[in-house]
Amino acid sequence: MADVWQSSMDHAVAVARKAGEMVRGALKDDRTVMTKSSAVDLVTQTDQKVEQLIIQSVKEKFPTHRFIGEESVAAGESCNLTDDPTWIIDPIDGTTNFVHAFPFVAVSIGFSVNKQVEFGVVYSCLEDKMFTARRGRGAFCNGEPLQVSEQTDALVTHLTCVFRVRGAGTAAINMCLVASGCAEAYYEIGIHVWDVAAGSLIVSEAGGVLLDVDGGDVDLMSRRIVAANNRTIAERIVKEIESFTLQRDDAPLQS
Ligand SMILES: O=P([O-])([O-])O[C@@H]1[C@@H](O)[C@H](O)[C@@H](O)[C@H](O)[C@@H]1O
Numbered sequence: 274m275a276d277v278w279q280s281s282m283d284h285a286v287a288v289a290r291k292a293g294e295m296v297r298g299a300l301k302d303d304r305t306v307m308t309k310s311s312a313v314d315l316v317t318q319t320d321q322k323v324e325q326l327i328i329q330s331v332k333e334k335f336p337t338h339r340f341i342g343e344e345s346v347a348a349g350e351s352c353n354l355t356d357d358p359t360w361i362i363d364p365i366d367g368t369t370n371f372v373h374a375f376p377f378v379a380v381s382i383g384f385s386v387n388k389q390v391e392f393g394v395v396y397s398c399l400e401d402k403m404f405t406a407r408r409g410r411g412a413f414c415n416g417e418p419l420q421v422s423e424q425t426d427a428l429v430t431h432l433t434c435v436f437r438v439r440g441a442g443t444a445a446i447n448m449c450l451v452a453s454g455c456a457e458a459y460y461e462i463g464i465h466v467w468d469v470a471a472g473s474l475i476v477s478e479a480g481g482v483l484l485d486v487d488g489g490d491v492d493l494m495s496r497r498i499v500a501a502n503n504r505t506i507a508e509r510i511v512k513e514i515e516s517f518t519l520q521r522d523d524a525p526l527q528s
Pocket residue numbers: 343363365366367368369435442443444445461463464465468
């Protein structure tokens with residue numbers, strides 16, 4: 274049966290690749306002479322250009338679709354997920370890495386219908402790795418199937434989480450590392466829906482588990498997530514976490 278969202282997913286992959294070229298181009302600026310503040314200005318300008326590139330291209334092809342974009346929300350747009358087809362965009366995930374030329378920077382595009390992520394695309398721009406997942410149809414990196422690690426030993430070894438050893442510095446790539454079997458788990462408190470929407474489906478379609486940091490069901494608007502290769506490891510991580518709550522992404526805008 275034809276997949277009603279295939280053309281949207283194909284577009285997401287194409288525009289993520291185009292956006293990645295824009296990010297690589299910006300990163301080629303001579304960083305040896307760049308001050309930190311000018312690097313921050315560059316990443317902010319590039320963030321906005323990339324998000325606009327993605328949103329404009331989608332509006333032309335899919336005019337009824339909605340958007341939740343990191344830069345649009347920063348400019349005051351709402352962050353409410355409806356049942357409508359919605360593109361959840363992080364134009365540059367790993368902005369701090371970008372400023373420091375630390376080579377893990379991604380374009381992350383999640384796609385939700387009826388409040389459920391239907392596909393996820395994470396393009397690791399400097400590695401030229403296109404991570405994709407379609408609900409119920411698996412997860413892939415450059416077309417090769419992904420499978421999480423089979424590690425069940427609760428003495429967790431390869432932990433890419435934020436609480437001690439910094440991971441890749443981008444939630445999206447951290448989650449792709451779990452999906453690829455390179456790491457058993459990642460967790461973070463403080464992320465946003467645009468950081469993890471695409472990665473959450475890539476992890477689950479690679480056979481992984483997603484939980485809230487308190488062990489309940491994951492809630493992509495809650496700013497908290499545990500992504501692991503299996504429930505044993507996920508629940509082991511939950512035991513380590515001294516959790517706290519933050520204002521939800523979909524909290525009413527302050528007047
Ligand atoms: O801001 P950005 O680079 O798109 O996203 C980043 C996340 O990917 C990362 O996991 C988090 O620790 C950073 O604070 C930041 O939110």
